[in-house]
Amino acid sequence: MSYSVLIVEDEPVLARNMHTYLERHGIGCQLAASGEEGLELLEAERPDVVLLDHNLPGKTGLAVLRLMREREPNLPVVMATGHGSEQVAVDAMRAGAFDYLIKPVSLHQLKQVLDRAVQQQRQAQELRHLRAGSAVAPPEGQGIAALVGDSAPMQRLRGRLRQLVEADAQMTDGFAPAVLIGGETGTGKELVARALHFEGPRRNGPFVEINCAGLPSQLVESELFGHERGAFTDARERRIGLVEAAHGGTLFLDEVGELELATQAKLLKLLEDHQVRRLGSVRARTVDVRVLVATNRSLETMVKEGRFRDDLYFRLGTLKVNLPPLRQRQGDVTKLALLFLARSARRYGKGPLVFSAEALQRMEAHSWPGNVRELANTVEQCAMLAGDPVIEADELPLPVALEAGFAAAAPLNTDPLPTSLPDAERRLLLSALERNRWNVTQAARALGISRDTMRYRIDKFELKP
Numbered sequence: 001m002s003y004s005v006l007i008v009e010d011e012p013v014l015a016r017n018m019h020t021y022l023e024r025h026g027i028g029c030q031l032a033a034s035g036e037e038g039l040e041l042l043e044a045e046r047p048d049v050v051l052l053d054h055n056l057p058g059k060t061g062l063a064v065l066r067l068m069r070e071r072e073p074n075l076p077v078v079m080a081t082g083h084g085s086e087q088v089a090v091d092a093m094r095a096g097a098f099d100y101l102i103k104p105v106s107l108h109q110l111k112q113v114l115d116r117a118v119q120q121q122r123q124a125q126e127l128r129h130l131r132a133g134s135a136v137a138p139p140e141g142q143g144i145a146a147l148v149g150d151s152a153p154m155q156r157l158r159g160r161l162r163q164l165v166e167a168d169a170q171m172t173d174g175f176a177p178a179v180l181i182g183g184e185t186g187t188g189k190e191l192v193a194r195a196l197h198f199e200g201p202r203r204n205g206p207f208v209e210i211n212c213a214g215l216p217s218q219l220v221e222s223e224l225f226g227h228e229r230g231a232f233t234d235a236r237e238r239r240i241g242l243v244e245a246a247h248g249g250t251l252f253l254d255e256v257g258e259l260e261l262a263t264q265a266k267l268l269k270l271l272e273d274h275q276v277r278r279l280g281s282v283r284a285r286t287v288d289v290r291v292l293v294a295t296n297r298s299l300e301t302m303v304k305e306g307r308f309r310d311d312l313y314f315r316l317g318t319l320k321v322n323l324p325p326l327r328q329r330q331g332d333v334t335k336l337a338l339l340f341l342a343r344s345a346r347r348y349g350k351g352p353l354v355f356s357a358e359a360l361q362r363m364e365a366h367s368w369p370g371n372v373r374e375l376a377n378t379v380e381q382c383a384m385l386a387g388d389p390v391i392e393a394d395e396l397p398l399p400v401a402l403e404a405g406f407a408a409a410a411p412l413n414t415d416p417l418p419t420s421l422p423d424a425e426r427r428l429l430l431s432a433l434e435r436n437r438w439n440v441t442q443a444a445r446a447l448g449i450s451r452d453t454m455r456y457r458i459d460k461f462e463l464k465p
Contacts, residue, residue, distance in 0.1 A: 003048035003118045004028040008038035008064065009080075010056055014103075018051070021107040027114070033057075035064035042068060047075075049117045051110070052097075054081030054088060062088075062095055069096040076117035080105060123239060142194040148339060149332035153324035160321060161195055168200045168290070175274050176202075180316045181294040183323030186373030189294040190254065192321060197250040202290055205249025208242050213255040221263045221279065228280035243276045246289045256293040256316075257302055261309065267291075268312045326368040326375065333364050333375065340376050341391075344383030353386055358393040366398055369448060399436050399446040426461045429454075438465045 005022060009015040010033050019029045030045050032038035035056045042050070050068060054061035065077055076098040081088060089100045098117045101110065144161050147154060168176050179196065181189045190209070197207045212220060222232075226241030243251060253259075259267065270276055271291060275284040293316055302308035326333065337355060345353045355363070368374050378398065382391050428447070436442040444454035457463075 002026055002028075003114075004030070004045065005114055006030045006032065006038060006041055006045060006047040006050045008032045008035060008050065008056065008061075009053045010034065011053075018107065018110065022111060022114075025111060027111075035059035035061070035067075038064060039067060039071075042071065042075075048121070049098075049114050050075060050077045051114065052077050052079055054079055054092070062091055065092065065095045065097060074121065076121045078113055078117060142191075142198045144195045144199050146191055147188065147195060148336055149329055150335065151324075151329040151332045153329055154332060157192075157321070157323065161192065161199070164196060164319065164321070165199045168196075168202075175288065176290045177318045178271055178291040178293060178316050179319045179321060180299075181292060181321045181323070183294075183296060184325050184371055185296045186371035187323040187325060188372050189296075189323060190252070192323065193250070193252040193254075193292045193294065196292060197252075197290070200290075202249050206246050207250050207252065208246040209252040209254065210242055211254045213258040217258075217260050217263075220259065221266065224263070225266060225276050226278040228278050230280060232279065239278075241276065241278065243270060243287055243289060244285065247287045248289075250290045250292060253291065253293045255295060257295045257297040257299060257308060261307075264309045264312050268309065268315060271312075271315050326371040331364075333366075333368070334360050336372060336375055337363055337379055340379035341383055344380045347380075348384050350383060350386060352389060353383055354390055355382075356390055356392050359391055359396055362393045362396060362398065397442070399442045422461075425457070426463070429457055429461060430463055433458075433463065433465075 005027055007015055007018055007029055009018070009031070012033070015031050015033070019031055022029050030041050030047060032041050035058055038050070038052070041047075052061050052065060052068075056064065059067075061079060061081070065079065068075060068077055077096065078099050078101060079089075079092040079097045080101040080103060082103040092100050098120075099113050101113065144158050144165075147158055147161075164179065181192050183189055193209070194207065197203065210220075210223060215223060222239075222241070224241050224243055226239050226244060253267075266276075270287070270289075273284075274288065275286050277284040299308050299313050299316075303310045303313050326336075337360065341353050341355065345351070363375070363378075370377075378396065381397055382395060385395070429443075432443040432446050433440070436446060440454050440458070441451050444451045447454070
């Protein structure tokens, strides 16, 4: 674990020994020989933890501790002294010290105490952030109104969400059922989850989200449910999980289909009994949390293949919300593109930007396999590279479609059917490259593969313009 420590110690030999030992372990150190110097370095260096000697020239360690706590209330301070007085220890803890060490101090023990102080402070900071970020009115752009679009599918979606919010507000036992949010990648499932939270009765509670595909499988269970000290090899301290951190609010699990079967069983237990048990603990704790899950995969197929529990699927399927793909939202592409363009222009310090009529027509005609996320990234790229106020169609980083006149004049393809899979693959690659004027990036995007994969296949089949 990497962090910085301020050592306030007037014994130069001991201070240098501590400095050398800690820096060998990758910990940045600053030295101060008095309380006054320590307070100055505190303001200048902003350390993660302070090791403070009790017997200092000038201000005493307790006086410096109180001043540090006034300036940095959340900063962990470890006191150290050569006089093992119980009263000094009591006074230090009352003044807000994280821990108290008696000299001579083992350097190994010193590092363990500092590690523990920083770890607990960071965990507490994370929880404060999770709660503070949600204990306000719905932030702009995170309610139902953030779901932009006038198409019929979007109107139905907003109506469905309002029904769920109203039903949640009328519940009497406080335990709202889970909601399964489905849809293709890039359709905005996180926006829907935030809308349900910030529009509902739990808006003043925390909104905690975790991408189940973004963590190693062996860490997901610990992140969700927490662990006790000694529960596994690296569990040096007790840690509450994200489920407990979301108490009174909402827990959003993105890519829920990536959970291991054992973790799925614990999630089912949470949904049924509203209880959670940390790894290594024998006691379950009741939590009041609304669970929202999202997936772009077919859970029904995963159930048939034995990769997702059927009882968990039925529990999650009580309430479903399906997001429409962008290609089915007629007319929404233009509205979204103009919204994204205005935001990106402000972000990159550009003046007002607009799309030409031809550019908007071309965007409306595109299938957008990456949905709203692809559209947002495309518009941002246009804004970033824009040299003129008007963005033309040929500036869009989209595959070039065959023009109608060219397509009509093209002779009928009388080539024989491919006789093998490699032959079919070669023809498909060549067709995509020719349609996109041998622009490798656009051809790869049209085929739904990466540019590196496209390059590999061009070399493999020795394709040339």
